[in-house]
Amino acid sequence: MEIERKFLVHELPENLDKFEKREIVQGYISIDPTIRLRKSNDEYYLTFKSKGHLKREEMEFPLTREQFENLWPKVDSSTIYKTRYNIPLENNLIAELDVYHENLEGLLTVEVEFVSEKDSEKFIPPHWFGKDVTHDSRYKNSNIAVYGIPK
Secondary structure, X not given: OEEEEEEEEOOOOOOXXXXXXXXXXXXXXXXXXXXXXXXXXXXXXXXXXXXXXOEEOEEEEEEOXXXXXXXXXXXXXXXXXXXXXXXXXXXXOEEEEEEEOHHHOOOEEEXXXXXXXXXXXXXXXXXXXXXXXXXXXXXXXXXXXXXXXXX
């Protein structure tokens, strides 16, 4: 079970280049149910996600490059290109900052995963976080891939 809050980004944190980053390419075979293909640097995954916002089930399966390439023609959405930075926060939390590229240029989001809903409720976002969009379906990556940046 994944418990995660998602925010827009008010301003980029300083010294982004000092944090671990991954170049991500992802597309969706289906958005209902959510079935995603992702290339993250040189790793490949097939992911299934249940419905929900703050709390939802997620199952991720590693793929070989060949399996990924064989499945990619099944993608039924625009491709998402983004750079993900993993930024350590207090209490052993990690902020996953996504800087989107190409047709989603200008979109910045950040997600934080928690061990419990109670921990997610107690979370005080850093100053660089913007609006909480956890419960706004328009900001789910599957919807962004189909409909673009929310207006």
